[in-house]
Amino acid sequence: MSESIAKIEDVARAAGVSIMSVSRALRGVEGVSEATRARITVLAAEMGYVPSRLAGSLAQATSNLVAISVPTLFDAVFAEIVGGMRETLTHAGLETIIETSDYDPAREAAWVERMIEWSPAALVLSGVDHAPGASTRLREGGVPVMQLWDIAPDPIDLNVGIEHSLAGEEMGRHLLGLSYRSPVYIGIPRGRDLRAEKRRAGLEAAFQEAGVTLRDLRVDAAPSFEAGREGALQALKLVPRPDVLYFLNDHLAFGGLMACETVGVDVPGEIGIAGFNGLNINNVLPRRLTTSVTPRSLMGKTAARMLVAAIRGVRTERRISMPVPVESGATTSAALTAKAPRA
Amino acid sequence: MSESIAKIEDVARAAGVSIMSVSRALRGVEGVSEATRARITVLAAEMGYVPSRLAGSLAQATSNLVAISVPTLFDAVFAEIVGGMRETLTHAGLETIIETSDYDPAREAAWVERMIEWSPAALVLSGVDHAPGASTRLREGGVPVMQLWDIAPDPIDLNVGIEHSLAGEEMGRHLLGLSYRSPVYIGIPRGRDLRAEKRRAGLEAAFQEAGVTLRDLRVDAAPSFEAGREGALQALKLVPRPDVLYFLNDHLAFGGLMACETVGVDVPGEIGIAGFNGLNINNVLPRRLTTSVTPRSLMGKTAARMLVAAIRGVRTERRISMPVPVESGATTSAALTAKAPRA
DNA sequence: GTCTTTTTTGTTATCGGTAACAGTCGCTCG
DNA sequence: CGAGCGACTGTTACCGATAACAAAAAAGAC
Numbered sequence: 001m002s003e004s005i006a007k008i009e010d011v012a013r014a015a016g017v018s019i020m021s022v023s024r025a026l027r028g029v030e031g032v033s034e035a036t037r038a039r040i041t042v043l044a045a046e047m048g049y050v051p052s053r054l055a056g057s058l059a060q061a062t063s064n065l066v067a068i069s070v071p072t073l074f075d076a077v078f079a080e081i082v083g084g085m086r087e088t089l090t091h092a093g094l095e096t097i098i099e100t101s102d103y104d105p106a107r108e109a110a111w112v113e114r115m116i117e118w119s120p121a122a123l124v125l126s127g128v129d130h131a132p133g134a135s136t137r138l139r140e141g142g143v144p145v146m147q148l149w150d151i152a153p154d155p156i157d158l159n160v161g162i163e164h165s166l167a168g169e170e171m172g173r174h175l176l177g178l179s180y181r182s183p184v185y186i187g188i189p190r191g192r193d194l195r196a197e198k199r200r201a202g203l204e205a206a207f208q209e210a211g212v213t214l215r216d217l218r219v220d221a222a223p224s225f226e227a228g229r230e231g232a233l234q235a236l237k238l239v240p241r242p243d244v245l246y247f248l249n250d251h252l253a254f255g256g257l258m259a260c261e262t263v264g265v266d267v268p269g270e271i272g273i274a275g276f277n278g279l280n281i282n283n284v285l286p287r288r289l290t291t292s293v294t295p296r297s298l299m300g301k302t303a304a305r306m307l308v309a310a311i312r313g314v315r316t317e318r319r320i321s322m323p324v325p326v327e328s329g330a331t332t333s334a335a336l337t338a339k340a341p342r343a
Numbered sequence: 344m345s346e347s348i349a350k351i352e353d354v355a356r357a358a359g360v361s362i363m364s365v366s367r368a369l370r371g372v373e374g375v376s377e378a379t380r381a382r383i384t385v386l387a388a389e390m391g392y393v394p395s396r397l398a399g400s401l402a403q404a405t406s407n408l409v410a411i412s413v414p415t416l417f418d419a420v421f422a423e424i425v426g427g428m429r430e431t432l433t434h435a436g437l438e439t440i441i442e443t444s445d446y447d448p449a450r451e452a453a454w455v456e457r458m459i460e461w462s463p464a465a466l467v468l469s470g471v472d473h474a475p476g477a478s479t480r481l482r483e484g485g486v487p488v489m490q491l492w493d494i495a496p497d498p499i500d501l502n503v504g505i506e507h508s509l510a511g512e513e514m515g516r517h518l519l520g521l522s523y524r525s526p527v528y529i530g531i532p533r534g535r536d537l538r539a540e541k542r543r544a545g546l547e548a549a550f551q552e553a554g555v556t557l558r559d560l561r562v563d564a565a566p567s568f569e570a571g572r573e574g575a576l577q578a579l580k581l582v583p584r585p586d587v588l589y590f591l592n593d594h595l596a597f598g599g600l601m602a603c604e605t606v607g608v609d610v611p612g613e614i615g616i617a618g619f620n621g622l623n624i625n626n627v628l629p630r631r632l633t634t635s636v637t638p639r640s641l642m643g644k645t646a647a648r649m650l651v652a653a654i655r656g657v658r659t660e661r662r663i664s665m666p667v668p669v670e671s672g673a674t675t676s677a678a679l680t681a682k683a684p685r686a
Numbered sequence: 687g688t689c690t691t692t693t694t695t696g697t698t699a700t701c702g703g704t705a706a707c708a709g710t711c712g713c714t715c716g
Numbered sequence: 717c718g719a720g721c722g723a724c725t726g727t728t729a730c731c732g733a734t735a736a737c738a739a740a741a742a743a744g745a746c
Contacts, residue, residue, distance in 0.1 A: 007702060018726050023704065033724060053460040054406065055702035058397040058731050065440075073425060079416040086443065095457070097408075097440040100429060114438070117396040225627040258627040284568040284598040286605040350732065361696045366734065376694060398732035401701050 006049045014047065015040050026051060057119065066307065067115040068124040069099045069108055071193070074224070075251070077277055077296055078126065081148060084300020085124070085307075092308045094121055101126070103192050109134035116141060122307045128152035128159070129194045144310040146303050150195050151321045158310060159319045160303040167292045167324040168199035171246065171274055172206025174290075174326045178333065180244040180272055183207055184215045186231035186256065187248035188223050196223075196248045199276060203246055215242065223248055228255025232273075236265060244272035244332065250279040253289050257331060272332040288329035295322050349392045357390065358383050369394060400462065409650065410458040411467040412442045412451055414536070417567070418594070420620055420639055421469065424491060427643020428467070428650075435651045437464055444469070446535050452477040459484060465650045471495035471502070472537045487653040489646050493538050494664045501653060502662040503646040510635045510667040511542035514589065514617055515549025517633075517669045521676065523587040523615055526550055527558045529574035529599065530591035531566050539566075539591045542619060546589055558585065566591055571598025575616075579608060587615035587675065593622040596632050600674060615675040631672035638665050 012019040017036060024032045025040040026049075032040075057063035066089055070078040082098065089096055097115075101108040109131035115123060116137070122144040128151065130138075138145045138156050145157040152159055175183060185200045187193070204214040217235055221227040228247055232255065235245055247253035253275025260267050267273055267287065278293030299322060309316050355362040360379060367375045368383040375383075400406035409432055413421040425441065432439055440458075444451040452474035458466060459480070465487040471494065473481075481488045481499050488500040495502055518526060528543045530536070547557040560578055564570040571590055575598065578588055590596035596618025603610050610616055610630065621636030642665060652659050 009702085019703080020705095020727085021725060024725090027704090031724070036724085050456075050459050052401070052462065052702050054397055054401040054462055055731090056704075058395070058401055058733085059702080059704040061731065063397065073416055073422040074419060076417060076419070079422065082416060083443070095440065096442075097438065099439075100426070113393075116393050119395065119397055225624055229627040254624075255627040258629060262629040281568055281597075284572040284601040286601055352732085362733080363697085363735095364695060367695090370734090374694070379694085395732050398701090399734070401703085402732080402734040404701065404734095 006047045008049070008051065011040065011044050011047055011049050015043050061119060063119050063121060064094050065097055065118055065120040066094045066122045066124065067097045067099070067111075067118070067120045069101050069111055070126045071103045072100050073098070074222075075249075076279055077249070077294070080296040081126075081300040081303075084297040085304040086300075088301055088304035088308060092304075092311075094308070094311075105129065105131040105134070112137055116143070119143075121311050122146065124148055124303070124307070126150075127195060128155065128161070144307060146307055148299065148303050150198070151319070155319055157318070158303070158306050160299055160306065160322070161320075162294060162299075162322050162324045164195045164198035165202035165205075167276065167294075168202025168204075168246075169206045170202075170324070170326050171199075171276075171292055172203040174328065175203075175244055175246070175272070175274060175332065176206060176210050176212070178244075178272070180332070181212050182215075182240060182243045183212065183246055184217055184235050184238065184242040184244070185246050185248075186217045186219065186228065186235060186252060188227060189218050189220055193223060193248065196276075199248075200246075224251050225255035225258075228252030228257075229259040230255075232256030232259040233263070236260070236263065236271070242271065244274065247273070247275045250275035250277045250281065250289060250291055253291065253331075254281060254285075257285075257287070257289065267331050268333040274332060278327055282329070287331055288327075290329040290332040291327055292324045293327050294324055298322070349390045351392070351394065354383065354387050354390055354392050358386050404462060406462050406464060407437050408440055408461055408463045409437045409465045409467065410440045410442070410454075410461070410463045412444050412454055413469045414446045415443050416441070417565075418592075419622060420592070420637070423639040424469075424643040424646075427640040428647040429643075431644055431647035431651060435647075435654075437651070437654075448472070448474040448477070455480060459486070462486075464654050465489065467491055467646070467650070469493075470538060471498065471504075487650060489650050491642065491646050493541070494662070498662055500661070501646070501649050503642055503649065503665070504663075505637060505642075505665050505667045507538045507541035508545035508548075510619065510637075511545025511547075511589075512549045513545075513667070513669050514542075514619075514635055515546040517671070518546075518587055518589070518615070518617060518675065519549060519553050519555070521587075521615070523675070524555050525558075525583060525586040526555065526589055527560055527578050527581065527585040527587070528589050528591075529560045529562065529571065529578060529595060531570060532561050532563055536566060536591065539619075542591075543589075567594050568598035568601075571595030571600075572602040573598075575599030575602040576606070579603070579606065579614070585614065587617065590616070590618045593618035593620045593624065593632060593634055596634065596674075597624060597628075600628075600630070600632065610674050611676040617675060621670055625672070630674055631670075633672040633675040634670055635667045636670050637667055641665070 008019045008022050012022045021032055022040050025037040073079055099111045112134045124146045126149050128147045147155050147159045148161055150161045151163050187196050207214050217231050219227045219231045235242055245256055247256055253273055257273055275289045275291040278291050282288050306316055351362045351365050355365045364375055365383050368380040416422055442454045455477045467489045469492050471490045490498050490502045491504055493504045494506050530539050550557050560574050562570045562574045578585055588599055590599055596616055600616055618632045618634040621634050625631050649659055
């Protein structure tokens, strides 16, 4: 009970020293003899002394908080990115505070405002498309900012990610190479997931170059299994019937794959399926998804390292674009005969 | 540039009032005329004034931080629980700070120590089994504590969750009712996921009552799809061959289901499969998993509401145990003939 | 029109630490 | 043997707000 009220002053009095000595001793800062440091450390532990981060951070005008904003945690992708960051950050003595913006730039902007009030050690945003106010605010603040998951032409500060349009393009070329000529993109309504739109655009560009038109199918739902299932069911009814479906991501692709299985459409015999991310669900599927493999954990780890460096005043590279190789699975195939566009 | 240094004093000077008036005006607290409040608000916005939470929280001896510890975010289950909490908490003006303990009580305990330094508004822990030190520390602090996901006989403070042993028991009875007599539990090594162990124990108890012995199969891997796949492959080689597999959770169960499909074992014709959680992946599977449906989002929401009440000094119920109904899917069936134990 | 009340505004002390500077003390060095 | 130096330890002045109380101004009461 007396524990909860022990403050640095009490420890100082008990040890017969000034509070500065206690402060120095407990922080592991130079300027105290080992003898007194030991005495103080023991005493502090005995008294159950808990230093106040609030006071400490206030005095030092900066905290050890790293604020991270992700669209959602339901998606394993962001969980993995955050997971990749955490280890490095925790190791560096940084605390992480997480926000889910639900793909809403306004929410993200509001969060930025709130976070700045905490004098964070750094801010991490997902993507590079922010509400106008947020970017301005971030550029002028002295806080290190990391933009993750996407690549910006002129990042606010630090930037680690992948070129989504390029990933889409490469997948497009890959599918073209497999002779697909009637592709359909299946995603959620325009503007919700901007990175997905970039991939779609890349895919479209690749196909367009070969004179092939990409059709669009939007399902108004959360970007998960069910949306993919729904999208696939609708796509199968399209006339002319598509020969390949490019899903927003692996979750949707999996839902689509299951839908095909349910209604008895052979994959890749009758139709091809491609996703995005290379989730680990792929490791157990009887038929691996064709997908682009994103380096999620590595991305997080790299970003965290850069941040720690930046926080410590060391400036490293500012912008890292990571490759997103296409992984050819068993849900697409070049062996099809009926692949000429029937349009 | 001057923006980043504007402090309450500057706003006060600019508005020609004392800093207390500014403080009151901006916090929406009583004690300022609407006229001056309006003037101050505008001025503060113009000057880009950002109040310091560090200073504010220090002065008020409490912050608006709610610290949440979950084993992992990779598991959609915890993402959903946290998601359920967030909305309510954010709405109440509370910030959430998340830790992943990776199922390690020592890490959780260390985190508790670190978090207390922030004078959080509340602490949320997953499960009810903590390192001895942590519990003590938490009981004596004046901070509201919520234990989530599991039910404790004597919670530290607040407690919302499900009875895992009961969930296991009910599944056991359900499987018994379907005439299964040679069950195998597939999980990760003992002691890693304590809730899973309780479910297993419940299942075992139910079967034991009918004179049936439960066999154990442990896969030393992360509790995900792959572990289930691996476990199922091993289980299929057991002699006598099991007639039903109870997986640690739906992730593993799905991996197991896929493994069976891959090697051509008919489910539920040759073997039954049951999981735990009722994940949404179930909504797209051609063959729905038999599972126990956990109220994850509701659990989070309920917990958040109780916490907000507690933080505001209102005491509500302290302990809520939620039901976990068995959902009979298409991966188990009573129609089997070869279900007599061959042991 | 004077005396209360009530509302609005300001003052002072404090929250729990840390930075920067100022002593102290014991030794080494010339 | 006193100056000079390095290793400790202490003092003072904040960090940027809020609580509690005090004072001044406005609104009512009679």
